[in-house]
Amino acid sequence: MRRSHHKDGGGPHPPRLRPPEHRVSPRAIAHWAIEYLLLWGLAFGLALGVAAWLGDEGWSGMPGWLSGRVGWLPWAVGTAGVLMVTAAPVWRYRVHRWEVSADVVYTRTGWFSREWLLVPVSRIQTVDTEQGWIERLLGLATIKVNTASHTGSSEVSGLPADVATRLAEQLARRAHDLRDDAT
Amino acid sequence: MSVRPETGEPAAAGPPPAAVAAGPRRRRLHPLTFVVGAVRELVALLAAGAAGLLVGGVSTAFYFTLAGLGFGLAFHVAGWVTFTYVLHGDRIELRRVLVGRSVKSIPRDRIRGVDVSASLPQRLLGLAVVHIDAGAEGGEGTLNAVSRQEADRLRRVLLARPAADGRPPRRLLARVSPRWYLYAPLSGAYLLTPFALAGSVLGTLYNLGDDLGLITRQRVESVGHGVAGAAPALAVALLVLLLLAMPVMSVIVFALFNWDFTVHERDGSILVERGVLTRRAVSLERRRLRGVELSDNLLERRAGVVRLGALITGLGDAAHRGRLLPAAPRRAAEDLAARVLGAVPGPLVAHPRAARGRRVARAVAPLAAVAAIAVLAGQPWVAYACAALAVPAVPLGLDRYRQLGHASDGTRLTVRSGSLRRRQVVVDHGAVIGWRVRRTLFQRRLGLATLFVATGAGDGGYSATDMSESDAVAFAAAITPEWLAPFIERPAPEPPAKRGAEPRP
Numbered sequence: 163m164r165r166s167h168h169k170d171g172g173g174p175h176p177p178r179l180r181p182p183e184h185r186v187s188p189r190a191i192a193h194w195a196i197e198y199l200l201l202w203g204l205a206f207g208l209a210l211g212v213a214a215w216l217g218d219e220g221w222s223g224m225p226g227w228l229s230g231r232v233g234w235l236p237w238a239v240g241t242a243g244v245l246m247v248t249a250a251p252v253w254r255y256r257v258h259r260w261e262v263s264a265d266v267v268y269t270r271t272g273w274f275s276r277e278w279l280l281v282p283v284s285r286i287q288t289v290d291t292e293q294g295w296i297e298r299l300l301g302l303a304t305i306k307v308n309t310a311s312h313t314g315s316s317e318v319s320g321l322p323a324d325v326a327t328r329l330a331e332q333l334a335r336r337a338h339d340l341r342d343d344a345t
Numbered sequence: 346m347s348v349r350p351e352t353g354e355p356a357a358a359g360p361p362p363a364a365v366a367a368g369p370r371r372r373r374l375h376p377l378t379f380v381v382g383a384v385r386e387l388v389a390l391l392a393a394g395a396a397g398l399l400v401g402g403v404s405t406a407f408y409f410t411l412a413g414l415g416f417g418l419a420f421h422v423a424g425w426v427t428f429t430y431v432l433h434g435d436r437i438e439l440r441r442v443l444v445g446r447s448v449k450s451i452p453r454d455r456i457r458g459v460d461v462s463a464s465l466p467q468r469l470l471g472l473a474v475v476h477i478d479a480g481a482e483g484g485e486g487t488l489n490a491v492s493r494q495e496a497d498r499l500r501r502v503l504l505a506r507p508a509a510d511g512r513p514p515r516r517l518l519a520r521v522s523p524r525w526y527l528y529a530p531l532s533g534a535y536l537l538t539p540f541a542l543a544g545s546v547l548g549t550l551y552n553l554g555d556d557l558g559l560i561t562r563q564r565v566e567s568v569g570h571g572v573a574g575a576a577p578a579l580a581v582a583l584l585v586l587l588l589l590a591m592p593v594m595s596v597i598v599f600a601l602f603n604w605d606f607t608v609h610e611r612d613g614s615i616l617v618e619r620g621v622l623t624r625r626a627v628s629l630e631r632r633r634l635r636g637v638e639l640s641d642n643l644l645e646r647r648a649g650v651v652r653l654g655a656l657i658t659g660l661g662d663a664a665h666r667g668r669l670l671p672a673a674p675r676r677a678a679e680d681l682a683a684r685v686l687g688a689v690p691g692p693l694v695a696h697p698r699a700a701r702g703r704r705v706a707r708a709v710a711p712l713a714a715v716a717a718i719a720v721l722a723g724q725p726w727v728a729y730a731c732a733a734l735a736v737p738a739v740p741l742g743l744d745r746y747r748q749l750g751h752a753s754d755g756t757r758l759t760v761r762s763g764s765l766r767r768r769q770v771v772v773d774h775g776a777v778i779g780w781r782v783r784r785t786l787f788q789r790r791l792g793l794a795t796l797f798v799a800t801g802a803g804d805g806g807y808s809a810t811d812m813s814e815s816d817a818v819a820f821a822a823a824i825t826p827e828w829l830a831p832f833i834e835r836p837a838p839e840p841p842a843k844r845g846a847e848p849r850p
Contacts, residue, residue, distance in 0.1 A: 176818075177815055177822055177833050177834075178818060178833070179829075179834065180832055180833070261832075263832070264831075265828070266828045266831070266832075268832055274785065275783060275784070275785040276783070276784050276785075276789070277781055277783045277784075278780075278781070278782040278784075279780070279782075280781075280828055280829065280832070281779045281799075282778070282828050285778040285779060309801070310778060310805075311778055311801050311805035311806055312805045313781055313797050313798075313799040314781070314799025314800075314805070315779075
């Protein structure tokens with residue numbers, strides 16, 4: 163094997179991807195927070211139920227070391243939920259960005275694990291916009307850019323609805339003009 | 346509906362002459378088709394009928410059997426009478442007209458592959474099944490069955506591009522040597538085939554016996570007692586026999602499936618033929634070939650053996666139909682890869698040292714987590730077991746790191762990963778339809794990134810795990826400079842510039 167040809171950052175300016183230009187709408191924070199709240203609220207409720215049931219029944223099949231600690235379960239789930247609802251949406255908002263250049267859709271998504279995705283317009287097969295009920299309340303929309311490969315398909319959530327519609331139309335038109343075989 | 350003459354059919358092809366009206370001819374499947382179907386049922390029913398006759402004389406069950414046989418025959422004849430196909434200049438139409446009418450029309454330019462296969466009875470009668478695959482947009486169709494010559498003619502005509510005329514030359518690209526069948530025990534799947542075979546045979550026997558009423562509660566119980574009563578030595582002997590049979594059986598099964606495995610090239614498609622009981626021929630269109638995949642496991646790697654597969658867009662069941670070589674010496678596989686796609690780029694660029702710690706940590710972490718929970722829960726034995734398992738996990742992680750690599754030679758790129766099952770994928774630069782860079786929190790701390798190459802074939806995406814961040818961007822930028830250029834940040838040169846301008850590949 164040969165060593166890396168770029169000398170691991172030893173060059174004068176190692177190439178880096180700059181962040182995409184546009185942020186998503188700040189209302190996306192509310193959207194994600196509501197989503198996490200519903201999900202973790204449900205998990206908390208379930209944990210509470212399980213703990214209460216196990217505590218009352220004194221289920222004999224349960225190993226001894228577990229029975230004393232089952233009361234911790236809702237607390238653990240609750241703490242994780244609070245952290246997720248408060249921290250994750252803001253973190254995601256700071257990471258989520260998008261940009262459409264002349265021939266590439268460039269997005270950055272994620273929070274704990276981040277993904278930079280480059281999809282050339284000429285390889286786009288379909289462009290969808292979607293609105294869930296929370297998104298409709300907040301006037302947001304998700305745009306899905308699909309290519310022949312799942313790995314190469316992009317999704318930007320939290321765009322203002324009018325921006326998403328305009329962008330989808332524009333991308334679909336340009337993809338149609340540029341399209342070759344698209345695989 | 347415009348009726349066009351049957352273009353693209355070479356004059357040399359010799360279908361049985363028949364009255365040809367103006368325009369494309371409507372054809373039927375081979376008349377022997379319903380014979381095959383009927384005979385298959387006949388055998389099953391005869392067995393049942395004979396059993397019925399033996400057990401209960403001429404009973405209602407026997408008449409039922411006869412009625413079933415008559416009905417089955419009528420069904421097959423009706424299926425044969427109502428099905429026709431027409432080869433038009435631009436499409437092939439499969440129509441079934443009984444009470445309703447269903448016409449399936451497959452555009453010829455959408456056809457991606459034409460497979461011809463024949464089971465043993467079909468081969469004896471000179472028949473073959475033609476399976477037409479037209480990808481997601483075109484659907485698929487099956488002609489079950491036509492004569493061998495007609496199958497060959499259809500394959501030739503359907504896959505011929507308009508320019509081709511006359512019978513195109515067929516060039517041998519590779520042929521599996523019988524000696525390579527001995528590599529079969531190295532792959533785990535073939536080692537297990539004796540069990541699968543024994544299981545399916547026992548299952549069939551049981552079902553058949555059950556259907557015929559031969560299996561009763563008493564008999565099952567008496568067999569059970571017989572087995573329980575037998576000496577344990579017998580059981581051990583059987584087990585040892587089975588273990589000894591495993592490698593031998595795997596070679597036999599492998600040989601049956603891959604008998605006379607040949608790869609030919611003929612007008613723009615790659616033709617793979619294999620098998621002895623069922624001879625399969627798969628045509629892979631060359632213009633849909635996006636890359637190849639070389640895979641091996643630990644044992645195969647030690648023996649220098651790899652399997653070669655093709656990455657084809659829109660190919661269903663790609664794991665089986667995209668196979669270009671079963672277990673074969675590495676040199677032969679690379680040779681074939683070079684013939685169908687181009688040389689495998691190399692040598693591979695190793696990934697940074699930071700990736701090594703990450704591979705080892707990833708191998709050990711799940712065990713460590715389980716051990717930690719076990720200790721907290723006061724189950725020391727589980728923790729000891731995890732510690733014991735962690736010992737082989739470390740060399741596994743190290744080997745995973747050693748196998749990581751990527752390279753590009755200007756026209757093709759390659760990425761490799763995995764240890765127990767190692768995969769090296771070669772993808773044509775033109776087949777890249779997007780890039781994805783993933784960096785988890787841990788990767789960001791170590792300056793690493795995982796680069797995913799998106800393609801429209803195979804798994805849809807292949808990853809180069811834990812490259813250095815700048816390498817990942819530079820690698821993608823070298824392959825598709827026009828996509829990345831607008832987004833690459835080139836900060837003002839920082840203090841000590843050791844080298845001149847960066848070499849642009």
